[in-house]
Amino acid sequence: MVDTEGHPAPEEMDLRTILNALSDPLRYQIVQELLDLPEATERTCFSFGFAISKSTLSHHFRTLREAGLVQQVNRGNSRKAHLRRADLDARFPGLLDLVRHNPAPFAPGSTAALSQEA
Amino acid sequence: MVDTEGHPAPEEMDLRTILNALSDPLRYQIVQELLDLPEATERTCFSFGFAISKSTLSHHFRTLREAGLVQQVNRGNSRKAHLRRADLDARFPGLLDLVRHNPAPFAPGSTAALSQEA
Numbered sequence: 001m002v003d004t005e006g007h008p009a010p011e012e013m014d015l016r017t018i019l020n021a022l023s024d025p026l027r028y029q030i031v032q033e034l035l036d037l038p039e040a041t042e043r044t045c046f047s048f049g050f051a052i053s054k055s056t057l058s059h060h061f062r063t064l065r066e067a068g069l070v071q072q073v074n075r076g077n078s079r080k081a082h083l084r085r086a087d088l089d090a091r092f093p094g095l096l097d098l099v100r101h102n103p104a105p106f107a108p109g110s111t112a113a114l115s116q117e118a
Numbered sequence: 119m120v121d122t123e124g125h126p127a128p129e130e131m132d133l134r135t136i137l138n139a140l141s142d143p144l145r146y147q148i149v150q151e152l153l154d155l156p157e158a159t160e161r162t163c164f165s166f167g168f169a170i171s172k173s174t175l176s177h178h179f180r181t182l183r184e185a186g187l188v189q190q191v192n193r194g195n196s197r198k199a200h201l202r203r204a205d206l207d208a209r210f211p212g213l214l215d216l217v218r219h220n221p222a223p224f225a226p227g228s229t230a231a232l233s234q235e236a
């Protein structure tokens with residue numbers, strides 16, 4: 001059952017919803033960065049350094065959360081996200097490997113993209 | 119180089135564009151049906167039996183073609199499409215397996231969906 005925060009249970013995850021979430025360059029970059037970190041590493045939304053508004057950032061994280069890609073947890077004053085790696089590997093084997101093996105250029109507006117341009 | 123019909127060369131294919139093409143239920147079903155057929159089987163757009171307008175159908179096939187998922191070829195009076203299986207397997211290993219192993223419910227408006235409801 002989808003919880004009160006909008007996280008679907010593994011059996012509720014829909015592949016097309018996940019593909020749609022990953023089709024956006026910024027969301028793809030978030031998943032890619034989380035994949036490069038040790039499993040269960042938590043990051044705040046702001047730590048990705050995108051030069052976008054707070055509401056746009058929240059929208060992207062909501063899309064990732066509702067698709068089942070990330071789990072968001074409140075930690076004191078901050079809200080942190082981690083990749084639902086085990087759930088995704090069990091439900092859609094090969095999906096995360098596809099992202100892992102296809103690094104994309106940094107999303108426009110990310111600090112990584114800006115520092116590459118400088 | 120993208121050809122005059124909008125087919126990208128394998129090295130021009132972009133995974134996010136492909137994920138976006140597959141995130142639509144109707145387009146996902148087309149790819150899934152082509153995957154179930156012997157390699158290089160050609161189908162006309164109409165053979166899928168979707169109860170949608172010709173222009174909407176053309177839009178969906180253009181999206182599939184421009185992403186690199188299908189190749190469309192003129193055969194006398196008809197235009198046929200086949201899945202670019204070898205190109206996709208070489209460029210994005212695991213992508214088609216993901217679709218193959220995750221059959222989706224038939225897209226709304228397809229004759230298959232209508233006959234299931236009857």
